[in-house]
Amino acid sequence: MWYMMNFQDFNSFLYMYMIEFHDLSLMILLMILFFIMYIIIMFMYNLMINKNILHNQIIEIIWTMIPMVILIFMAIPSLKILYWMEDDYDMFFITMKILGHQWYWSYEYSDFKDIEFDSFMMTEYMPMSLRLLDVDNRLILPVDFYIRGMVSSLDVIHSWAMPVMGVKIDAIPGRINQFIMNINYLGIYFGQCSEICGLNHSFMPIVLEVMPLEMFLDWANKN
Known part of the structure; x- marks a missing residue:
């Protein structure tokens, strides 16, 4: 324990x-x-x-x-x-936009053409998935690169939190907040909305899947 x-x-x-x-x-x-x-x-x-x-x-x-x-x-x-x-680094591999909604997240890859999707909590149990923590569309990022996230909201205040990265940043309507992270290890990591945002606040999970650069580029080309 x-x-x-x-x-x-x-x-x-x-x-x-x-x-x-x-x-x-x-x-x-x-x-x-x-x-x-x-x-x-x-x-x-x-x-x-x-x-x-x-x-x-x-x-x-x-x-x-x-x-x-x-x-x-x-x-x-x-x-x-x-x-x-x-610290504002000069070189980012990816700048991504993270938008909070009631009650799901939207992701947009600004450096890639037409890659944007919504991420909802999975309502049906799937093998090897975590209840109330897994989503239908995961956030995919490469390992060992500087990533800049631009966070905002379209309705109420949310908070995008990924504990293993040491990131917790508020998504505020009409305001863009920024964070920077460099992911060191491959894997699948889980987070949740950390700001009480209404009825289904506890059903806004975040799933980050980290993969090598070659696999990330293949995923980006397919999308």
Whole structure:
């Protein structure tokens, strides 16, 4: 059951850094927690206390400077990850448009002629499919290329989320949001709409199928 309590395995370098930053922050917080618990217990059982000491300027400076240093130590990797998330690379292999509807997704490949389709949740069980997570038309992308996604909505606010990529971006009517991802491994990955968008919000799955470039180009030519 431990794997259900942790994050999903990363499939992009950006998500790997997010997990590492989470682990670093958690380790720092646990160290602070144990230190404070130790101080509390020590003062509860320590009778050698001078109650006449009301202040100590050196200690006050120390307990002000140490948290500041810790926050700076945590801010540097955090800002680096934020910069990578918003970095605008010059070269994209594919720019795709993702449109949210009530309650399905539409995909358009801007760099290929006339490749666009809707993606609905499968209503009938098929062998080797996951209930409430599989779709009739999967999003097909090549491995190990920079992909730019342009996300918007045609009705209400949705959220396109793919946990293994570290991507969760809102689809807002009248606004285009952008994300960048580089997929490192082949496979089939699942996500869902992560913004409450109405009656069938829980029935807007996302399925991403990652394949080698040759297979992707064959698929694009057939469509």
